[in-house]
Structures are given as C-alpha cells and as structure tokens.
Amino acid sequence: MNRKTNLILILLLIGFRLSAQDRYMVFFTDKFNSSYSISSPLNFLSQRAIDRRQRQNIPIAENDLPVNQSYIDALDNLGIKTIHPTKWMNGVLVEMQSSSVNLVQALTFVEKIEYVAPGQIPVGSAGGSEVNGKLADGGATEFQNNMLGIDQMHDEGFEGQGMLVGVFDGGFQNMSQIGSLQALISSNRIVMKKNFVTNTTNIENNESHGTRVLSILAANQANVYVGAAPAANYVLCVTEAAGEYRVEEYNWLFAAEMADSTGVDVINTSLGYSTFDDASMSYTYSDMDGETTVITKASNIAATKGIALINSAGNEGNKVWHFITAPSDSKNVLSVGAVDGAGIRASFSSFGPSADNRVKPDVSALGQGTAVITATGNIAFQNGTSFSGPVMAGFATGLWQAFPDLTNLQLLDLIRRSAHQYDTPDYEIGYGIPNYAKAYELAFVPEPLENQVLVYPNPTSDSFINLVFPDGFLSESVSVSLVDMNGQQLNSFQIEPQLNNNRVQIDLTNRMSGVYILKIDGQRTSFKKKIIKY
Incomplete structure (x- = not known):
C-alpha cells in the first residue's frame, strides 16, 4: 500500500x-x-x-x-x-x-x-439466574465434596498443590475481603488477573458470580468452608459483560490464550452461550454440534494444547431453550449438569444430547443447594450448574494431581468412566456422578490398547482425521487401512509410532459423506474404528 x-x-x-x-x-x-x-x-x-x-x-x-x-x-x-x-x-x-x-x-x-x-457495552453486573438460598452452617461443603469422594481425595493429600486452575467468569466482587479466601491471597496463589471486558487487571467489580464460583474451588477455612481444590494456584479472568453479545465468546478466547501461555492445567467456566441481545448473533440448537460456535471452536483449540476444560451445562432445562449451551457441546469439554442431594437432575439443569447426538451433559454434581460464599462473606446454599461445574473442576484438579501422566482427554475420560451410570448414560445427568475411589481404581487398570488409540474429530466434516497412538504402540510397526462400507480399501500405510511422532493425519479430502472403517493391525492387537464423515 x-x-x-x-x-x-x-x-x-x-x-x-x-x-x-x-x-x-x-x-x-x-x-x-x-x-x-x-x-x-x-x-x-x-x-x-x-x-x-x-x-x-x-x-x-x-x-x-x-x-x-x-x-x-x-x-x-x-x-x-x-x-x-x-x-x-x-x-x-x-x-x-x-x-x-x-x-x-x-x-x-x-x-x-x-x-x-455495539459501543458502550455496560460493564456493571452481568446478572445470573442462580437462586439465593438459606444461610449455611460451618462445614457446609462436606456434602457436595463427599458426593464425589473429594473428602477421600483430600485425605490422600491431593488438594491441588502445584496445579494451576483458570476461572473465567463475570467478576469477583469483594474477593479480597472474604475470610475463607485469605489463605489463597496471602500465599500469592493468584498468579494472574485480567479483566477482558475493561482491559484492566481489576477483577473485583460489581459482579459476585465469580466470587461464589471461586469459593467452591479455592476457599479454605477449617471447620467453616473447604473448597474442592483449596491448595491450587489460580488464574482469574473476567470475560462476561452485562450485555449479551458475541464479544464475550472472544473474551473467553483471549483469556484461554493468556491462561495457556501462563501454563494453566484446568479451566473452569460457569458460563454458556446460546442467544444474544442482538438476535443476528444468536445460535440455534443445531449449532450445538461441537464445532460451530465461536467459544466451542476456541475450546477445541485449547484442548489441543493439553488443557482440561470443565464447563457448566447451563440452566435451561425448564426454559424454552431446554438444551446445553456452548461450549458444553464440545467433545473436548466436560459438560457438568446439576443434581440435588438425592442425585436426581435439578429441574433447571440443561438437557442433552448435543446436536450431533452425543451424550451431554457428560457428568453431574451437586448444583441444587450447593454451598457457596457470597460477596458479603456469608455462606449460603444456592442453585445452578454454575456451581456444580466448579465442584467438578476441583475434583478434576485433584485427580490430575494424583495421576499427572494422564493427558487432558484421558483425564476427562477417566472422570466419565468413574461415574455411577457410565454403562447406561442418559441426556439428563449424562454418565452420572463421578467418584474418586472408582477413578483411582480405574486408573490402575490399563485399558485395552484399542481403547487408548484416539481418533478425532469423529464424526467430522473436516478434510482429515487424526490418529494418535498410545505408548503401547511406540516403536512397533502398525498397519493402517481406510475401508468403505463395501469393504473396498481406499488407503493404507505403515507407521512406526515414536515418542515425539505418534500422530497421523488421514486425508479425507475426496471422500464422500458416510461411514468408513479404520483397520489397525499392530504386533499385539488388531481392531477397527468407525469413522463418520458428514
């Protein structure tokens, strides 16, 4: 120019x-x-x-x-x-x-x-649909933690030490004034703060939603309130503004990139997106397919960086929308529904499946009558998948601390497999309520090699699909063939996976929509994987 x-x-x-x-x-x-x-x-x-x-x-x-x-x-x-x-x-x-x-x-x-x-977006309260409940007594977190076995996890020493957790929300009002968060603050375990709405480091605005979410994870005051990951380090980001516009999805993207660069392990997001104040930006249920919305695309990228993503399923179960909201539709995000004290879906908790018919929510935790710390410093019982999400994020943080050799996707899969109705999932609470003892047991029982081979994205509309081999295939010759439903071999090759070269990209550019079979023959096992291209 x-x-x-x-x-x-x-x-x-x-x-x-x-x-x-x-x-x-x-x-x-x-x-x-x-x-x-x-x-x-x-x-x-x-x-x-x-x-x-x-x-x-x-x-x-x-x-x-x-x-x-x-x-x-x-x-x-x-x-x-x-x-x-x-x-x-x-x-x-x-x-x-x-x-x-x-x-x-x-x-x-x-x-x-x-x-x-538009210009001049309000930067005040972002609101929230969580219902205030009665004040709680000391030790109020015992029930929500014990439901997942977090008490046992803590007893074994896994409270998040050395882990880094990102919390993205609307604001953290009075956070620095709350007694149960003083241990977090005084020990300098908030390693980074950023308000992406105002482009400042001021995260203590007039919105208390993030304060309540953070308390579920990080608060720690003996005999009063113990969070799910009270010894972890935290990155706190404000991404949600008062108005509902697509910029908030991009704010999440900016926050995820910053958190990734900092080295975050887990990101908890108690937010979800479907409709906006500007109807031209709104999504439909068909967009909840795991790859369409801006925040879901951002989440999928974050997952490729090795970050474990935990997201509230949404409070749309008894509303017109009814279904999960983005980015809970992503196959790389652990979507968390809400149950009551009896383990039954809370009436507000969003339903699955995803638009492409995958099980959603993935798992559930206590979200009706969850103990939180409000911006006034009081402990109260409140409702929302916003609160079941961070309980699960704390569970994931401690579990990953216990098994640090897991990848992010292996961690999420372990959580699903530990849930009480894993063999009979539904679209209300997903695979059910996870359990630490069960996850611990499963982590020591090696999966068959065929279950450890990752094929993604699947289903896919992309021009390629990724094949990732686990350690059990390293330095062994593997034959890979792509076959159509008529049994015709379309592509074949040999690979010898290595530690830093265990991924293969299979070209689907000229393949019609439909079902294909990936045949994998190794020295110790042979199996098939179904691929769907649409």
Whole structure:
C-alpha cells in the first residue's frame, strides 16, 4: 500500500472518529515475517506451558505464534483502536465505526471482519439466574465434596498443590475481603488477573458470580468452608459483560490464550452461550454440534494444547431453550449438569444430547443447594450448574494431581468412566456422578490398547482425521487401512509410532459423506474404528 493510499485512509478514518465505536474482530490472512519462531517457544510461552505440551507429546504449532505485530501496528496507524489479539484465530479485537469496515477489509493482510458488539457495552453486573438460598452452617461443603469422594481425595493429600486452575467468569466482587479466601491471597496463589471486558487487571467489580464460583474451588477455612481444590494456584479472568453479545465468546478466547501461555492445567467456566441481545448473533440448537460456535471452536483449540476444560451445562432445562449451551457441546469439554442431594437432575439443569447426538451433559454434581460464599462473606446454599461445574473442576484438579501422566482427554475420560451410570448414560445427568475411589481404581487398570488409540474429530466434516497412538504402540510397526462400507480399501500405510511422532493425519479430502472403517493391525492387537464423515 503506497503513501497516498495510506493518507486517504487516515483522512477518511479521522472524519469518522466522533461517531459510535462498535467492536469488531479483524482476522488476518497469515503470520508471515513473524519475529517469533516455533523453535524458540520461550519467547511466547512460559516454561510451564511448554512442559504441559511436552508431557502430553503436543508439538508447538503455528497457532502458538503471536499475531504479526506489523498488522496490528498498521491498524493503529490508521486510527483503529486495537484491544486484544488472538494468536489461535489470528486476529484482533478492535473498536471502529461501521463506515470504516470496508476500508479495513481492503487491506491486503485482512481476511475478514466480524461485528461482535455495539459501543458502550455496560460493564456493571452481568446478572445470573442462580437462586439465593438459606444461610449455611460451618462445614457446609462436606456434602457436595463427599458426593464425589473429594473428602477421600483430600485425605490422600491431593488438594491441588502445584496445579494451576483458570476461572473465567463475570467478576469477583469483594474477593479480597472474604475470610475463607485469605489463605489463597496471602500465599500469592493468584498468579494472574485480567479483566477482558475493561482491559484492566481489576477483577473485583460489581459482579459476585465469580466470587461464589471461586469459593467452591479455592476457599479454605477449617471447620467453616473447604473448597474442592483449596491448595491450587489460580488464574482469574473476567470475560462476561452485562450485555449479551458475541464479544464475550472472544473474551473467553483471549483469556484461554493468556491462561495457556501462563501454563494453566484446568479451566473452569460457569458460563454458556446460546442467544444474544442482538438476535443476528444468536445460535440455534443445531449449532450445538461441537464445532460451530465461536467459544466451542476456541475450546477445541485449547484442548489441543493439553488443557482440561470443565464447563457448566447451563440452566435451561425448564426454559424454552431446554438444551446445553456452548461450549458444553464440545467433545473436548466436560459438560457438568446439576443434581440435588438425592442425585436426581435439578429441574433447571440443561438437557442433552448435543446436536450431533452425543451424550451431554457428560457428568453431574451437586448444583441444587450447593454451598457457596457470597460477596458479603456469608455462606449460603444456592442453585445452578454454575456451581456444580466448579465442584467438578476441583475434583478434576485433584485427580490430575494424583495421576499427572494422564493427558487432558484421558483425564476427562477417566472422570466419565468413574461415574455411577457410565454403562447406561442418559441426556439428563449424562454418565452420572463421578467418584474418586472408582477413578483411582480405574486408573490402575490399563485399558485395552484399542481403547487408548484416539481418533478425532469423529464424526467430522473436516478434510482429515487424526490418529494418535498410545505408548503401547511406540516403536512397533502398525498397519493402517481406510475401508468403505463395501469393504473396498481406499488407503493404507505403515507407521512406526515414536515418542515425539505418534500422530497421523488421514486425508479425507475426496471422500464422500458416510461411514468408513479404520483397520489397525499392530504386533499385539488388531481392531477397527468407525469413522463418520458428514
């Protein structure tokens, strides 16, 4: 772009600066000429984040590289206010006038632009549908913790020590004033704070929802209130604003990228998205297919980085929407429903299945009459999958501490397999209520090799499918064949999986929609996997 074109753009943009500044996502075409390199990850990832990837044999990828700063600088130079970049989706959140969109779209490095929110979004209370209940007595968390066997997990020393948990929510009002959270604060175990709504580090706003969620996880006051992961470290992010617009999904994306770079192990999100104040942004139930919504796409990327994702299923069970909300529809997210003290689905808890007919919610925990600490410092019983979610996140944190060699997806699968109705799941509470003792037992019983081979995404509409071999196949010759339902062999090859090369991508570019069979023949086992392309 020459100087004359730059000058014209600048003059035009200045002329519009007094009009309303709406929020848009600007996506870039590439990361060419980046000053960063995959071979030098410490320049953009913490050692902890790199270690997490190495433990799970996850390579550093191009989407780990930061956005090309020259592209952001070019927008800044044109008078466009840039706010948060996204390396995973290669773009940046900006504020600009609607009449500037075409000018920005004309830039050679801009792929597309998406309107995500109007200007002047309220930044006050984000609200919430959880119902206040009666005040609770000391030791109130015993029931919700014991339902999952968290008491036994704590007795065995697994309280989250050394683990890093991200909590994304609407705000953490009065967090620093609450007695049961003082141990967390005084020991400097809040390692990072960020408000992505206001672009500040102030997370103690007028919204108390995150305070209650955090208390379920992190509060620790003997004989008063003990959270599910009271010894863990935390990353706290505000992603939810008062208005409902798609920008909140992108706020979650920005927070997940920051948490990933910091080295987070588990992310708890007690939020869900379906409809918005701007109806043009709203989703339908058919979009809850595990790959369509913005936040689900972001969650799927986060999962490829080795992060365990725990998300509340939603409080839509007795409303018109009825079903789970995003990102609980993702196959890579543990969706958590709510049960009452008798283990029966709470009336508000969202139903499954996902739109592509997978079991959802995945599991359930106490969400009706859950003990929380409010912004006033009182302990109360309250209702919502917002509260069953963090109970489960604390359970997952301690379980992963107990079995650190698991991958994130193996951890989530272990939790499902430990649930009380794993063999007969339903669309109300999923696989049921997990249990620590059962999970501990299962973790020491090796699965058959065929169950350890990962094939994803499946079902898929992509042009490829990934095949990941476990340690049991390392350094052994494996024959892989793709066969159609008529028994015709479409593709075959040999592979010898290695520690840092245990993934294969199978090309489905020219394959019609339908069912295919993946035949895998190893030295110790032979089996088949069904693949669905649609």
